[in-house]
Amino acid sequence: MNSSITVIVGAGLAGAEAAFKLRECGYAGRIVLIGQEPWMPYDRPPLSKAYLKGVLATEHxxxxxxxxYGDEDIEVRRSTSVRRIQRDARRVVLxxxxxLAYDTLILATGGEAxxxxxxxxxxxxxxxxxxLDDADHLAAxxxxxxxxxxxxxGFIGLEFAATARLAHCDVTVVEDQPHILSRTVSPVIAAYVHGEHVRQGVKIxxxxxxxxxLGDAKVTAVELAGGQRLAADLVLVGIGNVPSDTLAREAGLVISDRGGIFVDDEGRTSDAHIYALGDCASRLYPGLAMPLRLESVQCAYAQARRLAASMTGQPQKSHEVPWFWSDQFDIKLQMAGLPLPGDHTLLRGDPASGKFSVIHHNPSALTAIQCVNAPGDFVSAKKMIAANRSFPTELLTNTDQSMRDIARMA
Structure with missing residues (x-):
């Protein structure tokens, strides 16, 4: 019998997926999954979209x-928090x-709004x-x-704005940067999304x-720099997430300068017995000088697969291309890859048509793509990015040729 114990702190998607991937890879030891919330692990992306709209039931x-979890012999401790890590003794204090003793500790503590x-x-x-509690309160x-x-x-703010507008609310978005989505998408896509929100009645x-x-017990308004006041019965603060790395920091693990637990390609921290993954983890990516946290469901899945393979001595597959998405009104925004410093951008298609893509590339490779209502471009480009090769620009901008055909031709 395998007597090893793996403790996973954080019962979100990253933590749950790590537990199941360990079982898939043949890990036979005890697995304890610890979560602060009273719920079993749930999917977060729908909270600002389908779930908040009421079109996705709680059971889904x-x-x-x-x-x-019982079938896979995964213990789930809900409404439980970890106070500190005692690395020398290899145990966590609740x-x-x-x-609770561990042989391996996995930190999947995520981030906080x-x-x-x-x-x-x-x-x-x-x-x-x-x-989930936030979403339920907002829906009410x-x-x-x-x-x-x-x-x-950003994405959360705009997704909520779209949902609130569809619920016939008066909605104003306030962004301190020169344009929305300034940290995540190209200006042409930001301008398109801005225009669609305004067309739907959102003020930006x-x-x-x-x-x-402003307010006494309840909010009544927000005051802008310069003194202008906007009436408000409800204020949604969507100014990003802070990595939940306090446990790791207090335990003396290496933390990235930008926040997040620093890990290697397989998710190992500076302690050989501790791994980290998901929104709390930060690692180096090819072509980028600084470690990066990728807040993405797909990245969490990929990290869980690599972590489980590493812990069980399984062969590693090549890294998957990171990808992301957002739904706002009738806009489906899909993104793959990571733009690199010095990249050039190409516009594929016409924003006026409501279907176009922005391609990031350099002389060596196509590095990233951001697609608006262009799923065909997205699916093919993801494979082209994984191939780590360049493609002629005159082909990439030729919408008479599908991206799939361009990949075959070039």
């Missing part, structure tokens, strides 16, 4: 049926003072969207059609900072 949000940093963030009606509030202000023009203020949130 669970990652696996509860019985499957919030109630109990301890960044809170509004100035006055008013504590008022009733000022919310974030990270957990949207039923009364409140006046909504969204702070932050860019280059504008929220100074404070």
């Amino acid at each position: 949000i669970w990652l696996h049926p509860e019985t499957r 919030a109630d003072g109990d301890t 960044r809170r509004f940093p100035a006055s008013g963030g504590e008022l009733q009606g000022v919310m974030t969207l990270k957990t 509030r949207l039923e009364s059609r409140p006046t909504v202000v969204v702070i932050g023009g 203020l860019t280059g504008t900072r929220v100074e404070r949130i």
